[in-house]
Amino acid sequence: MAEGVIETTERIGMATSRANILRAAAVVGFFLLVSLGTYAADARYLYFSAYLWFGFVYGMSLQYGRFCMASAIRDLFAVGVPRMAVGIMIAVVLFSLVSAGVTLTGRSTFHASPIGLYSVVGGAIFGFGMVFTGGCATGSLYKTGEGSVAALLVVFSLSFAQAIFVDVGGVLDLLVPASWTASAAAKSMPAQLTATQGWYDQFLAGYIWDLKGLTVGEALGFADPVARVFIGNSLVNAILPALVLLAVIYRFYYRKGWLRKHADLPPGPAREFAGWWSMVTASRRTAVAGLVLGLAAGLQMWVMQALQQKFGIANAGELLTAMGITEGLSMQDTVFDPGYFYVTTQEAQGAAWVLAKLGMNLRDNIFFGMENGIPAPLANPVLWMSFSVIGGSMVMALLANEFKLKFPTREIALWAIGGGILMGLGSRVGLGCNIGAFFATVTNGDPSGWLFAAGMTAGGWLGVKFFNWWIERKMAKEAPLGF
């Protein structure tokens, strides 16, 4: 390799062992067995398997591209590397175009979130915690598949923090504005719920439900559906902001270094475009992962909607009821079923299921009792997707000889648990994580995703500053380098 050429892990690596190939085959075989076995038992499990295999593709792509939103923010602010931020923008552009096409066919499962300050606050808490864990919600899943026990700790702490947070009251109730309580009390709620008790219940019923949400295509008043989805939702809400962000990142984090190496080129727009394009294509892995994620995420919406039509349902709860599985449904006989790439809520359900088995009553709150239910893991189609993200990543890591069981140090474990708790709280306040509240929203014309991203970036920046101080302090005590 010539000196000065950037070559990362692409085309480098030891050939994987026969044992790893067999392990990868075993993981694929397990998921195939689950899919085929459940389909043989009941054809309606096809709906679950659709989630499963899209999750598998996400896991493979995330691992291949080392795709993590924590890394996007952290690397940009901590070490000035835009690789991951660029990959995410590529995925945003692609996903938005595919989503627009899917929406146009009438097969989109997306619903816009309410627009409010909560997105910024939730994003900030999530982004701050994400820096300490070393991975975003999806990043932690795929890193678990690579063998990272620290990432698994993040997944657990994020899940249990959410499950507990949506149910607790007590001292947290003191933080509830009186207007939320009054608004929640004014709504006719089922008697089983205590909507005027508990911070999160009052947050939802007294604040979130009073907010309005709409897509940019709707806000701009396009009568033509093509213009509404392709110009309003995709171009205005996703592509143009992504291009602006790429230009800003190029200007502040890439241009100087690139110009130093290409001082011989004549100044002008052509040179600037060449530099910008060099940034976009600098990491092949990340760009490819962004492309695959964007396309798969859009395609999943189409497939899930097609399956809903096939089975004549609007929510997986109806499917479960028809299959005779009624335990764990919400009081509206629904379960969490977004129909697109999403993480955190299903993991909260998994944790709530465990806590319920231990005797906790988590069904007297809006989040579980009224909206999402607490289905058993095997009856939770979206949780199948989370498991298969781990599986897909594991297969990819094994085939590339990159799987390694890694136990954390005590310090890293504590950061993982603490950061995971913050990510859990942030994802509930923000009504989603880096995927559900950002990636899936901005690409479907919902501007609330950019509010979450702004908060996540600000929280991430603050987290990097804090962590930088902490690391500097620690490293100052360590042995000096041998220079």
Place this chain on the structure above:
Amino acid sequence: MYRFIEPIGEWLLAWRGGGRSASKTREVDVPGHGTLLASASLDLTGQSCLRTNLATKRALDAAPAGAVIEIVSDNLSSVETIPFMLAGHGCNHLGTVHVEGSWRIYVRKSGE
């Protein structure tokens, strides 16, 4: 809380020490460049991405012109990121080698 977590951690996990270790001058084989004398080898195995990146940044800044540095990491995200950090610190990427579950990144400080 910490007093509660610590004994569980000691029992459950084979936790290693938390710091990076740095060794002094040693010969390293870098594909395409032959045997080089690395001024420092920074072992960041087991570290989180951010710590790996920040420790690398610190080493790159501290290295004198001409020094060859070996960075050892098993954090794939960092292994992917570090080569892109180098230009901003006046360093060149000599190569990356995958050995026994870890990646060795070789860097030369050009001093530009």
